[in-house]
Amino acid sequence: MEPGMISLAGGNPDLAGLPLDALGDAASALIREHGTEVLQYSTGAGIDELRTELTRVMARAGIEADPADLLVTAGSQMALELITAMYCDPGDVVLAEGPSYVGAISTFMGLEAEVSHVPCDADGIVPDALEARIAELRAAGKRVKLLYTIPNFNNPSGITLAADRRPRIAEICREAGIVLVEDDPYGLVRFEGETVPAIRAADPSVIYLGSLSKIFSPGIRIGWVLAPREVRDRLQLLSESTTIHASTLSQHLALTYLRDFDWSGHLDRAIVRYRERAEALLEALPSALPAGSTWTRPSGGFFVWATLPEGASADELFALAAEEGVVFIPGSGFYADGQGERELRFSFSLESPERIREGMTRLARASERYARR
């Protein structure tokens, strides 16, 4: 990226508030005192103590889990790849929000699954529309295997699935024999309102994906999957064939952070920064986007999703914005079917409020030029 460019593109967490000196000391102690263990092969399941700590993280989402049902993976993206490989043959259908996470869509398409976007509104997936879509697909002879959802502060939409829809959506999937995959990297990054229990909290047949990427560090590549025992065991075999196990050093550093540090306090402070940034973005958007644009108002996470007026092109606005020195991500990559032409994602996780405001000033110039084009 060019120096001076303001990036509202990437979904990187803000790591500046991490207790880096103490983490450095912890890493040093792990290697000095236990180097022949933390640099050695470990088990395919993940370190037991880490799995126990991760069940405590999930307890905040209302999930009661047995550590034995949990598999640590080298990031939750990997768990999604293994799940898709396990359930989907080419041509099978994966249901997903529209828009949805780019990395998930590329995993589904890479494994030759068909992605069908389920109708959503400001409260997430619409249960009746989900039911109708499943019926439609089945009538067309399709095998629908998975529903993939990011119910909290969705990437990219920022939308949260309403609490009262969650049990209904789980029920629809159960009845249709569709595996529900709940991807929840952002659930604990809430800056207003009350926690909504995870779908998995009420339905142990749900496969739940967790991640330390947004609440600690994405660089260490530690995620996990909570799944019914038999599914978890099959996933472990696939995981061993792929990475053998997640980095032992990363697992020990994660364990130390969750067990010995005030990770929750550090997260709370990061959330204050994310909220300030979201507010800076949301305050400036009315004067920065072309007239007639709309956008979501997230209560957490990293993203705001905007829709330009009818007939507008996010790609064209992007080109002008980049010239002015600010970037976002045009929307079509978040759909499997070429939708999203006039939609776009802003990330507010990494730039300061001042930089975000400056970015919006630049975007306003781009929007003016776009209006005059």
Added chain:
Amino acid sequence: MEPGMISLAGGNPDLAGLPLDALGDAASALIREHGTEVLQYSTGAGIDELRTELTRVMARAGIEADPADLLVTAGSQMALELITAMYCDPGDVVLAEGPSYVGAISTFMGLEAEVSHVPCDADGIVPDALEARIAELRAAGKRVKLLYTIPNFNNPSGITLAADRRPRIAEICREAGIVLVEDDPYGLVRFEGETVPAIRAADPSVIYLGSLSKIFSPGIRIGWVLAPREVRDRLQLLSESTTIHASTLSQHLALTYLRDFDWSGHLDRAIVRYRERAEALLEALPSALPAGSTWTRPSGGFFVWATLPEGASADELFALAAEEGVVFIPGSGFYADGQGERELRFSFSLESPERIREGMTRLARASERYARR
């Protein structure tokens, strides 16, 4: 494992000689001074400076490589999984040494490839037999996609593919349109004789897999693949769909170790230990194994492969040996087709010479009991 059990089973490297204090300091400095970088997302290709260092490691195997042709993965097992997924449809044939690495066989079988073991002798794969096997398989209507080989100190056989066979095997594969995958985790762990140049050294169409697991640390999960550019680029997309990238922290620690430490000196000292252990094992084997057994004499690596006399069962000997307090791995898991009933693998990488000698005393008792059964 029970306390007191002597394990000649696992292929774990001996990490006791690593400069753990200095590595702890290095990890601490990385996190304290560059924490927002080494704990953050990085690039799908792997860190540029690490890729450059890895080309220097490969130079010792006679390979001249452009860092841009190299992809860092979360262990070389992962590269093999991605390569197999990329090239093989269900029913396609992968040629491999017999015996071969368990993790490779399970990757091939997991992706529903058929594994065909190529005839080998004390100098590795027999070129004429390879050619004949390919012709046979093709005559039977099979699509042969890959030849997978561990040419140096093969896991599990300990055998090294003779230098003069290497170009011929590469040529056979090129002419047959078969992709040759050269897996070389042990090449630098040589304790006698001269380095044999990698197959890739003379043939840039070969896909070469490298690993830090045996020369530094398996726990950090850092491997790499060197492949023709177009293949490498496709593998990177698959890699990003799976782990996004290998642990950033692991990559930086590996970079620091290769760039700033005397890694080669540490490896030389580890090799002295491996040689002593191999010698302890090889000296004791004649009186420890049932009469009429034979075994390989490796010049490096971690393993000795033994063959019991006609009609004997490695599983039965294993059961008695475990009762006596020593374990190895029975051979059938190293074949895709149930061969190996009277074969077995000893690893000498992790136990001291004293413990290995004690293990051989125990094995001798097991062999006596086996003879009297």
